[in-house]
Amino acid sequence: MVEHEALVSPDKNNTPNSRKALLKILEAATGMGHFGYRLSEVTDVSSMLSEIAANVEAIHPFQTMAFLLVDEDSHDFVLSWCSSEAQEASITDACRQLMEDHMFSWALRRNHPTTVTSEGVGEVLLHPLQTSSGPVGMFFGVLQGDKPAEDVSYYLLSMTLVAASIAIENFFLYKQLSESNSALEEKVTSRTEELSASNRQLRRTLQEKETYKQHLELLFSSMQDVIISVDPELTVQSINRAGEELFGVVQDDVVGKLLPQVMPDLALRCDEFFHDVLSYGERIVEERVELLLDSDARHIFMINCSPFASGANGQRGAMLMLRDITRLVSLEEQLQERRSFKNIIGTSKSMLNLYSMLENLVDLDTTVLVTGESGTGKELVAEALHHNGSRANGPLVRVNCSALSENLLESELFGHVRGAFTGATKDKVGRFEAAEGGTIFLDEIGDVSLRIQVLLLRFLESHEFERVGDTVTRKANVRIVAATNADLQQRVAQGVFRSDLFYRLNVMNVHLPPLRERLDDMALLVQFFIDMFNDTLGVSISGVSEQAMQIFMNHPWPGNIRELKHTIEHASILARTGRITPDHLPVQILGTDPLSSSDVVRHPPYGGYGGGYGLHYSPQPLISPNAYMPASMQQVRVPCHTVTAEEVQAAIASANGNKTAAAKLLGMGRATLYRKLKELGLG
Numbered sequence: 001m002v003e004h005e006a007l008v009s010p011d012k013n014n015t016p017n018s019r020k021a022l023l024k025i026l027e028a029a030t031g032m033g034h035f036g037y038r039l040s041e042v043t044d045v046s047s048m049l050s051e052i053a054a055n056v057e058a059i060h061p062f063q064t065m066a067f068l069l070v071d072e073d074s075h076d077f078v079l080s081w082c083s084s085e086a087q088e089a090s091i092t093d094a095c096r097q098l099m100e101d102h103m104f105s106w107a108l109r110r111n112h113p114t115t116v117t118s119e120g121v122g123e124v125l126l127h128p129l130q131t132s133s134g135p136v137g138m139f140f141g142v143l144q145g146d147k148p149a150e151d152v153s154y155y156l157l158s159m160t161l162v163a164a165s166i167a168i169e170n171f172f173l174y175k176q177l178s179e180s181n182s183a184l185e186e187k188v189t190s191r192t193e194e195l196s197a198s199n200r201q202l203r204r205t206l207q208e209k210e211t212y213k214q215h216l217e218l219l220f221s222s223m224q225d226v227i228i229s230v231d232p233e234l235t236v237q238s239i240n241r242a243g244e245e246l247f248g249v250v251q252d253d254v255v256g257k258l259l260p261q262v263m264p265d266l267a268l269r270c271d272e273f274f275h276d277v278l279s280y281g282e283r284i285v286e287e288r289v290e291l292l293l294d295s296d297a298r299h300i301f302m303i304n305c306s307p308f309a310s311g312a313n314g315q316r317g318a319m320l321m322l323r324d325i326t327r328l329v330s331l332e333e334q335l336q337e338r339r340s341f342k343n344i345i346g347t348s349k350s351m352l353n354l355y356s357m358l359e360n361l362v363d364l365d366t367t368v369l370v371t372g373e374s375g376t377g378k379e380l381v382a383e384a385l386h387h388n389g390s391r392a393n394g395p396l397v398r399v400n401c402s403a404l405s406e407n408l409l410e411s412e413l414f415g416h417v418r419g420a421f422t423g424a425t426k427d428k429v430g431r432f433e434a435a436e437g438g439t440i441f442l443d444e445i446g447d448v449s450l451r452i453q454v455l456l457l458r459f460l461e462s463h464e465f466e467r468v469g470d471t472v473t474r475k476a477n478v479r480i481v482a483a484t485n486a487d488l489q490q491r492v493a494q495g496v497f498r499s500d501l502f503y504r505l506n507v508m509n510v511h512l513p514p515l516r517e518r519l520d521d522m523a524l525l526v527q528f529f530i531d532m533f534n535d536t537l538g539v540s541i542s543g544v545s546e547q548a549m550q551i552f553m554n555h556p557w558p559g560n561i562r563e564l565k566h567t568i569e570h571a572s573i574l575a576r577t578g579r580i581t582p583d584h585l586p587v588q589i590l591g592t593d594p595l596s597s598s599d600v601v602r603h604p605p606y607g608g609y610g611g612g613y614g615l616h617y618s619p620q621p622l623i624s625p626n627a628y629m630p631a632s633m634q635q636v637r638v639p640c641h642t643v644t645a646e647e648v649q650a651a652i653a654s655a656n657g658n659k660t661a662a663a664k665l666l667g668m669g670r671a672t673l674y675r676k677l678k679e680l681g682l683g
């Protein structure tokens with residue numbers, strides 16, 4: 001290894017020591033300006049290294065030249081340019097060997113041209129390419145044996161390579177800068193795009209919001225429901241057009257004024273709602289309120305009222321919505337009437353047909369024959385015909401024809417005169433006479449004797465009769481409603497009932513279906529009787545369990561509605577509160593089916609219909625009267641007179657503090673709940 005320090009610093013003044021050398025240096029220095037300029041012009045590494053190599057060549061002819069540049073990431077020396085493609089491999093090997101022999105690091109440390117011997121390629125001049133920031137590469141020149149380098153050449157070579165090092169570093173710095181510049185530009189471009197996209201989105205959202213607002217305003221003004229908003233002091237904030245029309249006010253006149261001043265009736269009726277909404281944040285859902293408007297007409301409104309907080313200042317208040325349901329309520333009432341006809345309950349098709357028929361019959365004087373099994377409601381029909389017709393102000397006289405002997409029945413129906421028979425100590429007015437101007441209900445007409453049938457036929461045809469033992473013919477203006485659970489046609493065929501009487505009676509036949517053929521009415525009837533016995537027995541039954549209802553739906557009900565009524569009465573007495581379960585049912589309703597008997601406590605029958613009828617257990621769920629209620633509601637629903645503080649608290653807790661919902665759970669009105677709360681010291 002030959003170190004060339006002396007060559008770079010030829011004397012202690014650091015100047016070349018001959019005139020010829022001086023001239024060479026001057027010449028090289030002149031060329032250096034152009035060299036620097038050319039280097040600044042190149043756009044790729046390879047051209048730059050070629051340019052440097054050409055300059056080096058001009059100073060000293062090497063056999064082969066190569067540049068190894070420091071890789072930015074790995075910091076290794078990488079062969080980046082070679083004057084001879086053919087020798088690239090051998091030079092790579094030689095460099096590797098020299099690096100392993102620490103020649104590169106030695107040259108770098110010294111920062112001077114160093115001549116070394118490489119086994120593969122011969123004498124080599126290594127010159128570090130280095131700047132103040134550190135190494136950028138290594139010049140590798142294979143010397144020609146016959147052309148030894150002059151000292152001045154090493155000096156110029158060093159100058160050139162120092163300049164080249166700076167140019168290489170600049171080149172990479174510039175490259176890095178322009179790369180990061182374009183990355184920055186890309187970033188700026190993409191950010192700009194993102195920004196304009198989100199700008200566009202914002203514009204769209206604002207537009208949508210504006211459209212939404214316009215739609216809301218349109219909805220607000222065109223809605224048929226009245227919408228009024230008030231602040232916590234009940235100052236009107238807004239009122240829509242429907243509200244203006246309904247209350248005969250103008251928005252500008254009422255906004256900003258107190259509701260009790262501008263709409264006193266409304267404010268009074270809704271006072272409690274506003275209190276709950278504004279003080280407790282509760283929502284009032286579908287409460288009915290009756291208002292007297294200017295026209296003095298009664299209007300019924302469905303009210304919804306909710307709290308709101310809106311606007312940047314978080315303005316609070318209540319939004320009141322009123323829907324006029326007057327027409328709906330009257331339709332509902334009509335429908336309700338349809339659920340029953342007087343005390344006859346049922347909505348099944350057969351019952352609705354019956355109601356229409358009765359409506360047509362009430363005002364006629366026609367004789368009506370009511371047929372149907374025992375307990376289907378024949379007497380109720382007679383009552384309905386009488387009480388809803390033009391004879392309602394007259395008497396309704398009932399006669400059970402099967403309860404009396406023939407003679408007694410004759411006297412009972414037509415009356416007698418004193419001495420007519422033993423024991424007839426004075427004249428007696430018969431039931432026909434007593435029913436003058438009204439209706440006579442002849443129950444069990446199928447059981448009357450043939451002799452009485454003749455008398456009845458005469459009365460039906462002429463409305464004439466004689467009291468027993470009398471010769472005076474009398475007349476009575478009476479409507480006849482007869483009933484039987486016997487098959488009269490069969491009796492006619494058997495010769496025990498006169499056919500002419502049958503046809504006379506059967507002008508209009510009202511037939512009542514047995515309960516087992518109108519199970520649609522079961523839930524309604526069960527609830528009707530529960531309500532009835534809650535009132536009359538002072539119990540508080542909330543409904544029937546699904547299992548009990550299942551039993552009801554499967555029982556054949558030979559005693560029909562009378563049997564059902566007695567069953568509910570029996571169960572209500574045993575249960576007293578809560579729901580009726582199979583445990584509360586009479587044994588003949590439960591039957592003998594093992595499915596039911598296993599978990600049912602049996603009670604003695606209340607009498608009536610004899611042994612069990614058999615239970616046909618059906619696994620399908622059947623509807624219970626309060627099946628539409630949520631389970632929680634069914635559990636806590638108790639009448640208000642028995643309600644305890646615990647029950648009230650439980651209901652309020654399960655309604656999440658909402659008093660309206662809690663009142664519903666307890667089966668009472670809101671006002672009652674507030675009263676209860678006060679009474680129980682919970683208010």
Ligand SMILES: Nc1ncnc2c1ncn2[C@@H]1O[C@H](COP(=O)(O)OP(=O)(O)OP(=O)(O)O)[C@@H](O)[C@H]1O
Binds near residue numbers: 372374378485565
């Ligand atoms: N549709 C119904 N709605 C409500 N209750 C009814 C209905 N049908 C019958 N009832 C009740 O059932 C019981 C028996 O009714 P009702 O006496 O009218 O029957 P009936 O057919 O006349 O019986 P019977 O033939 O044994 O005299 C009564 O308490 C009655 O109130």
